[in-house]
Amino acid sequence: MTAVLAPTARRPGGARRWLVGAGWLALALLPFLGLPPFVISSATQVLIYAMVAMSLDLLLGYTGLTSLGHAGFFGAGAYAAGLCALRFSAELPLTMLAALAVALACGLLVGALTVRAQGMQFLMLTLAFSQMLFAIAFKWTWLTGGANGLAGIPRPSLLGLSLADARAYYLATLAACALTALVLRTVVRSPFGQALVGIRENEARMQALGYPTWRYKWAAFGLAAALAGLAGAFLAGFNGFVAPSDLDWTTSGLLLIMAVLGGAGTLVGPALGAAIVLLLQTWLGSLPGLGERWPMVMGLVFMAFVIAGRGGAGGVPRRPVAWGAVLGLARRLSGR
């Protein structure tokens, strides 16, 4: 019994607590170091994707549900926030609320139809339903702008203060990222989160113990979708446009790669994974010829990590963070 409910998110000890605090402080000080604007905007992008990757990990790493459709909710939130900013008000709390509400509604609806399915079937269903959301975004032209997407979304303002400045927007995004991390940390440490881990380890046993497991999974799915939608609100404000590709399954795959790469089953892992993937993408984009080949590079990196035993999907991660994964890969390659 203790084995089933063994906490995975241990309370950080002294040294680790300091490390986490120093990390957040460094992130908060980043805009004041006189760094060039593209660094700030890259960092903002990393924070946005870190939020989605963390929310995906609630399903992937903690509950053991491999969703291949998470970008559907990310994109749904982005569209909702974009429409709110374009047609109603660009006030940040309102765009966030719109994104949360729409993503939560989509998540609860899709979740109700998918969480009873097991492993492979769940993966296929989430993929299919997110492609449905993609089709809606693509075809519902008068609302979503169709293939062109929504353009000209204004940068949101916070209580009348403009966030047009890149550094101000970065700080707002950082605050949302911290909020997301806090919510997820609280959830995974709560009895509810421990029940999710129990479901990951042995769903039949949890059922036998009297847990209505599908309701737990449904709630986790809805929460993950809502948080992904929240990140979507920041994506819309960051890019100034939303396109159907934001909720395409290639984006879902990218999110999965981030979570797997960084280490599913932890919160810092997916955030690190997001940073690694996006920095890799930016770096490759700066190399002549290679930027074009991003899907191939991403696919190969992903395959290498799966082969090296970092699939993470539905199983317990063997080593929590990306560095462990890199070491494991190197060991494997050198060992054979």
Place this chain on the structure above:
Amino acid sequence: MPPELVPLALQLLNALAFSMLLFQLAAGLSLIFGLLRFVNLAHGAFYMLGGYLGLALAQASGSFWLALAGVPVGVGLAGLGLEVVLLRPLYRRPHLEQVLLTFGLAFVLGDVVRLLWGGEVRSVAPPPELAGAAFLPGLGVGYPRYRLFVIASGLVLAGLFWLLQARTRLGAIVRAGVQDPEMVAALGIDVGRLFTAVFAFGVGLAAYSGVIAAPYQSLQLGMDFEALLLALIVVVIGGLGTLRGAFFGALLVGTADTFGKAAFPDYSLLVISALMAAVLISRPAGLFGRSLG
């Protein structure tokens, strides 16, 4: 036939042609799942690769038929190599890791096609024997020959599969492997080789349907994921791992899509998706499937 029914009959033929294309596409996916127990997410990429390679070979050799015969064999051999090198080492791990590997493979193959053929849409002419329309005496109108060929190809393949499964030793081994691979291995049959062969065959089938699809639709980037999605919906509705499920699932999806497109031009995917949701709620394992592990 009364003239007011002719449009309906033509739509039914269209639905049948699309259904048979879907069946040929989904059969390989379903077969691989049935035996190897994982969903090959690179299936659409092999389909797209087949389509483009078919175009290249048909242009180079001047013969569509040579492409139709040669491309599936070539892609199937490539699949064989991939299975041995990449997938076999993963068989001891959870099946989801194999799915994730094929997901990465889908990105790589999709980008290989983009690298080799570029991004523009290519329409492919049917071979001269199948160009133009055939006069259908019962209907009193013409109908594209190539679509009739797609229907025939699908029906013939379905018949062959049925014969192979029901009447041959190999079919019996495959059916037994779907039921219980360990027991089959205990009987002295090399299951590893069987897995490799089935993966190669399924991938070759994807390439075959890609070659078939090229003159029917057109070749463009993104067709891989589109095809994968349709194939997934077909096998989810029909039941994973059964060829009968792939056949009837394809008929349902093809018909719903064709008539859905006629009724609500912009929302055909939603019609199919609603169909899938309805089937899943009433029969979670699909129409012909058993529950999945």
